Amino acid sequence: xxxxxxxxxxxxxxxxxxxxxxxxxxxxxxxxxxxxxxxxxxxxxxxxxxxxxxxxxxxxxxxxxxxxxxxxxxxxxxxxxxxxxxxxxxxxxxxxxxxxxxxxxxxxxxxxxxxxxxxxxxxxxxxxxxxxxxxxxxxxxxxxxxxxxxxxxxxxxxxxxxxxxxxxxxxxxxxxxxxxxxxxxxxxxxxxxxxxxxxxxxxxxxxxxxxxxxxxxxxxxxxxxxxxxxxxxxxxxxxxxxxxxxxxxxxxxxxxx
Ligand SMILES: Nc1ncnc2c1ncn2[C@@H]1O[C@H](COP(=O)(O)OP(=O)(O)OP(=O)(O)O)[C@@H](O)[C@H]1O
Numbered sequence: 585x586x587x588x589x590x591x592x593x594x595x596x597x598x599x600x601x602x603x604x605x606x607x608x609x610x611x612x613x614x615x616x617x618x619x620x621x622x623x624x625x626x627x628x629x630x631x632x633x634x635x636x637x638x639x640x641x642x643x644x645x646x647x648x649x650x651x652x653x654x655x656x657x658x659x660x661x662x663x664x665x666x667x668x669x670x671x672x673x674x675x676x677x678x679x680x681x682x683x684x685x686x687x688x689x690x691x692x693x694x695x696x697x698x699x700x701x702x703x704x705x706x707x708x709x710x711x712x713x714x715x716x717x718x719x720x721x722x723x724x725x726x727x728x729x730x731x732x733x734x735x736x737x738x739x740x741x742x743x744x745x746x747x748x749x750x751x752x753x754x755x756x757x758x759x760x761x762x763x764x765x766x767x768x769x770x771x772x773x774x775x776x777x778x779x780x781x782x783x784x785x786x787x788x789x790x791x792x793x794x795x796x797x798x799x800x801x802x803x804x805x806x807x808x809x810x811x812x813x814x815x816x817x818x819x820x821x822x823x824x825x826x827x828x829x830x831x832x833x834x835x836x837x838x839x840x841x
Contacts, residue, residue: 587820605651619814621790680749688732756788759790797838810831
């Protein structure tokens with residue numbers, strides 16, 4: 585289950601956060617975080633519930649503004665660009681959210697066509713069909729094209745959700761708890777898919793998870809949020825080579841129980 589070495593360009597940062605702070609009322613969630621995501625890298629973000637992982641994703645996608653610091657995404661300073669530029673930037677990012685529900689009343693094909701028709705104004709019917717077939721093949725579910733979401737398993741729905749983001753050829757993928765609620769075998773399949781996406785589409789990804797098997801299988805680097813900062817960043821083994829009582833329970837819970 586070791587992660588295969590990826591083709592990462594460490595001279596090319598696709599996301600760069602510096603000194604980012606974010607508070608709500610009197611709760612300082614992020615207390616000056618620095619983070620780099622490099623081209624081609626899978627970066628796993630770990631942290632307890634409520635440590636600000638979702639806030640981090642919202643800051644990166646411009647849905648929230650930081651109180652301080654800079655957030656550069658694909659060469660754009662998210663804190664200062666216009667709403668229109670932000671919309672264009674978001675098209676270059678694939679969001680795979682836990683509840684990124686498919687449209688229940690639409691077939692798999694229609695679900696996949698939806699982002700294309702909305703975002704690629706002059707696309708032809710033939711191009712749409714080709715793109716749909718390509719992403720379905722990439723997630724290994726070509727046979728489901730005419731099925732309704734209700735007919736799919738949880739793992740298959742997750743795959744179609746990922747296919748729906750891939751159809752716009754994102755440069756960055758943001759996965760929020762990709763394995764939550766799935767059985768262990770399906771979890772492993774989703775982890776493998778995340779790695780296949782990295783390889784095939786040359787994406788750079790942030791993967792938010794509590795699942796250390798997911799972290800180990802998909803992460804080229806792990807960044808652990810502790811008390812509002814990334815205090816442990818590195819390879820899986822490095823991050824957990826500690827007796828820090830804020831860190832060891834994660835490992836023990838996942839691997840020893
Ligand atoms: N819009 C908001 N207004 C007020 N407080 C917020 C808002 N968004 C997040 N918070 C608070 O910020 C903290 C971090 O929330 P966040 O959702 O980022 O946690 P998380 O690390 O993603 O947790 P989980 O693993 O449970 O999803 C929480 O205490 C939450 O209540």
